Amino acid sequence: MxxxxxxxxxxxxxxxxxxxxxxxxxxxxxxxxxxxxxxxxxxxxxxxxxxxxxxxxxxxxxxxxxxxxxxxxxxxxxxxxxxxxxxxxxxxxxxxxxxxxxxxxxxxxxxxxxxxxxxxxxxxxxxLSVSGYQLDLQTNDLFHENNLLKKLSPFEKNALELLMENPNKIVSKDQLFEKLWEHSLVPENNASLHNTLSKLRDLFKDQKVLQIDTVRGVGYVLNTHVG
CATH class of the missing domain: 3.40.50.2300 (Response regulator)
Incomplete structure (x- = not known):
């Protein structure tokens, strides 16, 4: 510990x-x-x-x-x-x-x-803590180096929670759909998923220590090996 x-x-x-x-x-x-x-x-x-x-x-x-x-x-x-x-x-x-x-x-x-x-x-x-970012699982607040960045929406929080639990590992679309909607991949929810991940990417762009990468046809990776 x-x-x-x-x-x-x-x-x-x-x-x-x-x-x-x-x-x-x-x-x-x-x-x-x-x-x-x-x-x-x-x-x-x-x-x-x-x-x-x-x-x-x-x-x-x-x-x-x-x-x-x-x-x-x-x-x-x-x-x-x-x-x-x-x-x-x-x-x-x-x-x-x-x-x-x-x-x-x-x-x-x-x-x-x-x-x-x-x-x-x-x-x-x-x-949950990864590369200086902290996600409060109770309040949905996201911090960087103890500074509050944003209170995440439920979708943003759930998606980021899954990614932060698996840094540098592929998280499949099915895993994300199960986390966000409690069911497997449904095509009409793709746009909502992309929008959620886009908002999360914007939160990481200034510090450049984390980024969410797309693995085409498979899923996404919260990459800590940036730069």
Missing amino acids: EQLKVLFVDDDLNLGSFVTTILETDYNYKVHFQNTLLGIDSIVQTLAPNIIIFDVEIGKENGMDKAQDIIAKHPHIPLLFVSSHTEDDFIIRGINIGGNAYIPKPLSIPVLVSYIQRFTTNKQGQF
Whole structure:
């Protein structure tokens, strides 16, 4: 199984070192610890974490304001707030801006891990990932490097799901017809299939790391060997 990636943002260096060591040693997580907000947008983009843990105050900066911005840009990444501030108004704001949980300090590692597992176990099962693209199977949202590209139509989602489950392999027209219409090839649905695949191709043309190729008379291939 792929290592779970955690981004931990807190200005307490000792806490950061302690939490990082425990999560990596005892739980085999890959942890990136950050004690400032400097370059945080780039870090989220590059690391593509499975979950983010965020202090509500980072030095003199307001962690909640930045977390709100991150949640807006990357709504599919769960974010947990941690803080010594346990007043109701802090907790209420943290949840209202989209935080998945608000965990008081001092941190209990077992409690923290239980929240990490709660908000990542289901997530890992609901996403398909190929070459930096992620398809949310529950919401039909397609992301590239954590940026939302489009909410797919049911036809687009079902066709792309089948292709992403079989990268670099031929997916026959019969397989696609079964996935989209729950029956075998029907000629009058050919135009709808071609239109669906054309829309998906347009989503990949800018990044040039994926493309849908036609295998004449057989089917289609989601090709990751582009360029």
